[in-house]
Amino acid sequence: MDLIKLTIDNVPVEVEPGTTILKAAEKVGIKIPTLCYMELPDVGVINNPGACRMCVVDIGGPRLFPACATTCTPNMVVKTNSPRVLNARRTVMQLILSDHPADCLLCAKNDDCELRKLAAEMGVHELPFVENCKQSHYKKSTSPSINRDQDKCIMCRRCETMCNEVESVGAIGAINRGFNAVVATAFERPLVDSNCVFCGQCVAVCPTGALTEVNNNPEVLEAIADPTKTVIVETAPSIRAALGEEFGLEPGTLVTGKMVAALRRIGFDYVFDTDFAADMTIMEEGSELVDRLTRVAKGDKSVKLPLFTSCCPAWVNFCENEYPEMLDNLSTAKSPMEMFGPVAKSMYADKLGIKRENLVVVSVMPCVAKKFERQRPEFSKDGDSDVNIVITTRELARLIKINNIDFKSLPDEDFDAPMGESTGGAVIFGNTGGVMEAAVRVAYELVTGKKPEKVEFDEVRGFEGVRMATIDFAGTPVNVAVAHELRNARKLVEMVKSGKYNLAACEVMACPGGCIGGAGQPFHHGDSNILIARHNAIYREDENKKCRRSNENKQLAEVYKEFLGKPLAGRAHELLHTRYFDRHRI
């Protein structure tokens, strides 16, 4: 089809039919401000309710039109900065601010707030309305993962889109109407009383301080300050691919070494890697898969296939809430973080010669659901949680800044032994498809007794919502599937339940793109390129690893030999496996 010609602020531009004015303007270097609009095309997320009216432009009609949702037409004459447009935009901003608390200095979102930034760019410093004009007030609430202060909600509906369309959970949605309309839970109950799975994607996209993660940094500082405690830290695979963004580094910069150095300077006694535990997870989960396949082959009808991964705590919550009938399909292997905890608190505490309760385990996670997972009663012993504190990538960045550390100038340092070594298989846990690929790298060998010819299994990579692949296990085809975002998990579960697919294993991650798009990661502010850069960085880290299969991890082999025994058995079974609960609710 022919290109459409139009002018924007007198600049001629040619675009494909169907292009919005917003996109067309970007092409010629005109940045129209947006607020509610958010698009992550690579993972199929779009929110453009046309609600905030911040992006209105003049196209010569009797009124102004939102650039985010108005498509270009031939010979259109668009004004994005006429006095009429600027006045309207400014007034709309003033209106939004007039119904927003002005506690920016103390707000958890302050420097990351898109509303505050935009208001500052527009130079809005006064409100012309009636003094003490009415502001809306709603119940504030907290949970293990997420704080909610809906007084700060600007009804952009991004969180609602994530919760309903992307994650298909439906814990929050618009309630009331008119001035009192707000995005909230049913009956404005706390999230813990709802069907929330704590994936935190609402937090990841909220442009204001309405939704924020619970801040656990004070507990970290307190533990470090306590001379009776030994404080160790573990960092999840996807942290290293995103942390640099908080210090102005290009998205996708790998900062593993600097991160380790920073953690030492903060005062952690030992710095370990969750990747080590991820290799452990693969050993357990891979063995479990092989075990189930073997038993099914022998005609054992009690064994459930496909085996679903259980590393993602939001997915586990979702499965317990929505599909209790599928709980037997969930791998009993704990998540890497929850494997790390009990091993550290038994093997490592013994090694250090300290009591379990004097060892504080801190996890740095890309995830807010991990904060919820940490406090599950089954992940504790005598009231002492296996993992004591979970902080997100963003919290870690703040912790580094609090401790006066100039991150960029840090030297690269290595993790401590014995839980610092990891393989490429563990690293790719951060990407959607990564757990499946890591499992295949090992399971192939467990099944066939031979190393696979290739290490990289491209067939499970990518961003497609549900991906199916058949892996040739030396003549035996094994069908696997990968889903990211819970809407796709739902799709996958329904496919499995339909009985039409003969699947052996399924991987599910709740966040778009997997953990690289986790809700605890630096805010992407709707920039899809950031997710792609992190995604590529993870695979780069994998390529750079000497060992790329989890069964090649020497430290881990040592730990099995000396402490755990064999996968699925004995101490490994006791410490590294868990069970699930029917929590069906609407």
Next chain:
Amino acid sequence: MNKIEINDCTIKKVNDICEKFGNKSGELINVLHETQNTLGYLPEEVQKVVAQNLNVPLVKVYGVVSFYSFFTMKPKGEHPISLCLGTACYVRGAENVLREFEKELGIKVGEVTPDGKFSLDCLRCLGCCGLAPVCMIGDKVYGRLEPKMVKEILAEY
């Protein structure tokens, strides 16, 4: 109508209504209409049953209930009073009538008298502007109201 007890019988009634509409999520508003007609109001527990049956998130049900003014989560009085505050009634002095109702009943709009006998609400337009200002008590319409008539009207109940 007073607060209802949520027992198996009520739940069955709600289940039957959902069933009648094929448990289809698109029928949510019809289901809520009929449920409110049957029970008088839509308490939380009832909304949960509806959500479960129609397979929609609870917050979507609550989002709809809290959006439309016709739906209520509070039981109404035995004799619900709805005063029209449409324009025709407004220009003919409905506000003064409303104030008189509030004074006589000792409650504000949206409230129920302590004895549960009356509840007071406003609505947009009953469509009998010829009789403005008007109010409805139960199904009965009272027209050409003046503040001094309020006492007399209430005495009928």
Next chain:
Amino acid sequence: MAEYKNYILVCGGTGCRASRSSELVEELNKQLKIYQLENDAKVLTTGCFGFCEKGPNVKIIPDNTFYTRVKPEDAEEIVKEHILKGRKVQRLLYLDPDTNKHISDDKHMEFYKKQVRIALRNCGFIDPENIKESIERDGYAALGKVLTELTPEQTIDIILKSGLRGRGGAGFPTGKKWAIASKSVAKPKYVICNADEGDPGAFMDRSILEGDPHSVLEAMAICGYCIGAEHGLIYVRAEYPLAIHRLQVAIKQAREYGLLGNDIMGSGFNFDVELRYGAGAFVCGEETALIHSMEGKRGEPTLKPPFPAVHGYLGQPSNVNNVETFANVPIIILKGADWFSSIGTATSKGTKVFALAGKINNVGLIEVPMGTTLREVIFDIGGGMKNGKKFKAVQTGGPSGGCLTEKHLDVPIDYDNLKAAGSIMGSGGMIVMDEDNCMVAVAKFYLEFIVGESCGKCSPCRIGNMRMLEILTKICDGKGTMDDLYELRDLAHVIKDTALCGLGQTSPNPVLSTLDNFWDEYVAHVRDHKCPAGVCKNLMEYHIDPAICVGCGACQRNCPADAISGEKRAPHTIDQSKCIKCGTCREKCKFGAISIQ
């Protein structure tokens, strides 16, 4: 209709029913039985006659006698005198206020003289619960003609040429809308009738549904034939129980007669209609919000495009028209496009139904040709101002419209003229106000309505209207400044420019039109701290005239705020700092000594 010698038509519209017209019907039947006249006269409950002011109304045919304000107690006299003895009951006839003479025939009543009834052609003439009566008056003849003689294209062409524009508000050409929907290829398609009449003070659609439901069903079927739809949906307000009941009866009867359902009139065309109920949200008059509501969701509007003609109910092509628009369709098909377009003005063809209400003598439902002036409507048909008060303003178009004044009275009513004058046609509410109405308070009234009805989706409407309301409240409280007036105007323009849907875009109209037409009244509130109409409480003071006060103490005893003091038999005074302006003292004073200033 020749089985009986006489037919007694009783208005069964909501207004007349509220004045006990159903009891009247019962009583009439009882009396006919007593006087053994059951075979001579038949009582019919019809739709709205329109003359609500004088309801309940009764018409006796064939002699066309029009009785007003008839009570059940009058039934015996009507039967005994009129039916039995053929003598008209003089005291129940309409009394012409100008000549002070009784008029027996509606054709000679000023209220009806200038009206042309097209959409309301059957209202008040047929029993809406009897399809036979509808068919006798050409009901479903247009559908028959379309199905047997015309192609969809030809039919759309007739509607297009007739110049019929949507009667719901914006006035989009109906034929064009149908043509667009007919071109959408996706199936199934839907015909939707918007009967969510939400304007406070408007009851046109309700009256049509109550008085002539079959013409709406017929028109929907015609539309279905034109655009290729087999499903019709009527979205009707739950607050209209009578309209719902009559629609249900009509749909049932139409199905029994094979006028809805499969293979209508043997043409192979299938069409059926279902009802959907609104639940109290003004915004659902907006077509995308209406569609979401029909899908069981919150009635929030979405951006257009895509238009419903492409992506409507359940994502399928849908054509939405309002009740009055549909009611015009069958007669256009029967009488032709030229006939219809010969009525009205250059840009607005046909007639328009208005719900005339407010401070006017003849409140009611009227239908006039486009091009009739506001003066004719208010002073001829409407019978002028109630209690001889001075005309101040007429509000058209409901909360989306504006207030017009004396200088607009000779404007011929049509879509474009009303828009140019700062109001809109809207769905047809017309509220007349007199000197006792404060225009600032009226603007505030509409803003209160809008704030209560805004869906809350877009920021200008959600927050902006609240801010305008706050400024108006401040002005009515006597605390406003001139800056507030300028801010109010600026805010109104921005909301108009930026709101997402029709509700938000038009919500500032009552404010802008009163600012334009009653600027002095705003200034009086702000600068002089006076409400010229004496409505805004905080700007009023009650005063006791010492020359009239006899010191009886009645005011003092009844003052709830203890604001009045004075010696017995000496003039009393009011302490303005304590006065709560309840007006009790003025009511209690037998001597008229207390005035508002």
